[in-house]
Amino acid sequence: MSALDYLVPYDFSPLTIVSFVLVLAFYGYGLVRMPAEDRPGSGRILVIVVGVMLCYGVMQTRFDYYSQYMFFVHRGQHLILHHLGPILIALSNPLPVMRFLYSLIAPGVRRALIPLGWVYRFLQHPAIASFLFVGLIYFWLxxxxxxxxxxxxxxxxxxxxSMLLDGMLFWWLIFDPRSPVTSDALGYGKRILLLAVVAIPQMILGAYIVFARGMVYDVYEVCGRAWPMPPETDQLLGGLLTWIPPAMMSILGILIILRRAMREDGKVSPYNEKLKASHS
Amino acid sequence: MKSRFLPCSHRTISAMALLASLVMLGGCFGDDENWNGKDISGLMPELAFELTGTSGETVTASQTDGNIRLLFFGFTSCPDICPATLQKLSRAVTNLPEALRTDTQIVFVSVDPQRDTPERIDSYVSFFSDRAIGLTGEEPALRELSKRYRTTFGYDEPDAEGNYNVSHSGAVYVFDREGKARLLIRPELSVEEIRTDLVALAEES
Structure with a gap:
């Protein structure tokens, strides 16, 4: 197989390609047109592009073929779609670009988008968000x-x-760049709590798969593997990928939030008069 | 967290989410307890292929229409799964009532065209059953067919004698007389269970 064969989609999905192109095109358009003082630096641009391209890569290259026929590669695919990709996208803080793009939308269209905001706020309720995050992993597994x-x-x-969209929602809730003191973003304590809460069921599921005696997912047996590999090895690797990296990402997330909380300590006080008025 | 946009309490929302997920889960249980195999109605596209038969002729799926078809991917040098599965299918078909037996066809597709010549496939399938046909094709055609049914195959590195193992699907795909995908027979099903499914399928159409 030539290098090109590895880059072309295994299962061509026009909708997926159009979505990724649109996301990058809107981001690029916003970058060029927005006021220079709000523009993210090259590091942040690189991070979001890497995040988006990772998600694209696991969906529309040869990687997708291996994901369909190897359990452990499939777990790697979801690790990127549900964790790593969305984490990079959220950490790159695309908020200024999104704000600028939003400012270009006509007021009439914005009013039509209000119900979307309701759905978004419902999904971003901490209980719903963590339930969905863990629930989707359990549902599809x-x-x-x-x-x-x-x-x-x-x-x-x-x-x-669904894994990609839910990953974006959850990690955006966690890494929301706005301070909870000056906006209605989720408080740092709650963010840390959520990260710990979602880690535990993922560890339990991963450990269950790792230590399972029989075949938990026989579909790979039934449908053939991408290359002959002992089913136990495939399942073991898949279980480890479900168990360890997500747990590590939760811990890394907690450290990032802690660092931000410590940086903000003492800097902004909610008890000044102006904020007090807006909080009551 | 402000509750401005959330008129309902946390508990109501959690209950709603739980209910929604239960409804979703409930929707996933079909009436597949009637079958011993796995009901794949609606999950997979109808039968379509264009391959080479054992006399070197082109065989298409439509030429086999009107029969209940049991599609199986394998290779003739297969040490275990293929002979065991073909044996099982052959026994399930042999004891069917005569009218039904002649309406059922085992379609063996070799995914090892390098070694499996049409003659070799012919002697292989006819050893197992007179209701079996053997097919193969160029690798791209085989890849396309296996992709259509969400399966794949792969080759191991050849050993010193040039023998190599081939990974392939262990399941049998059952298509009804119109070519609709109906059942997936897992390797662990018994001859009796397969036969019961075949009879039930034949009686409904």
Whole structure:
């Protein structure tokens, strides 16, 4: 196989390609047009592009083929779609670009977008967000559902997209660049709590897969593997990928939030008169 | 967290989320307890292929229409899964009522065209059953067919004698007379269970 064969999509999805192109195009347009003082630096631009391209890479290159026929590669794919990609995108803080793009939307259209805001706020309720984050992992890894998702092309795409979108929502809630003191962003304590709460069920599930005696996910057995590999090895590696990296990412997330909370300590006080008025 | 936009309490929202997920889960359980195999109706596209038959002729899926087809991917040098599966399918089909037996076809697709010549496939499948046909094709055609049914195959490195292992699907895809994907027979199903499914499938259409 030539290098080009590895880069072309295994399962070509026009919707996916159009979505990724639009995201990058809007971001690029915003960057060029926005006032220079708000423009993110090259480091942040690089981080978001890497995050977006990682997600694209696992969905629309040869990587997707291996994800469909190897359990551990599939776990790696979801690790990027649900964790690493969205983490990089959220950490790059695209908020100034999004604000600028939002300012270009006509007031009439903005009013039409209000219900979308309601849905967003519902999904970003900490209880709902953490339930969805863990729930989706358990849902798609529930053996009968997983079996169907790997057999049906449509379900497979729904699975991957739902993981990506939910990853973006959750990590944006966690790494929201706005300070909870001066905005209605989630408080740092709650963010840390959420990260710890979602880590535990992921560790339990990962450990369950690692220590399972029999085959938990026989769809890879039934449908053939990308290359002959002992099923136990595949399952073990997949379990480890479900267990260790997500736990590590939760800890890294906690450290990042702690650092931000410590930096803000004493800098902004909610007890000055102006903020007090707006908080009561 | 401000509750400006959230008129309902946390508990109500959590209950709603739980309910929604239960409804979602509930929707996933079909009436597949009627089948011993896995019901794949609606999950997979209808049967379509264009491959080479054992006399070197082109065979398309439509030429086999009207039969219940049991599609199986394998290779003739296969040490275990292929002979065991073909044996099982052959026994399940042999004891069917005569009218039904002649309406059922085992379609063996070799994914090892390097070693599996049409003659070799012919002697292989006819050893197992007179209701079996053997097919193969160029690798791209085989890749396309396996991709269509969400399966794949891969080759190991050849050893000193040039023998190599091939990874392939262990399942049998069952298509009804119209070519609709209906059941997936897992390797662990017994002959009796397969036969029951075949009879049930034949009786409904």
């Amino acid at each position: 529930w053996p009968p559902i997983h079996f169907d998702a790997m057999l049906s092309r449509d379900l497979y795409w729904v699975m991957n997209w």
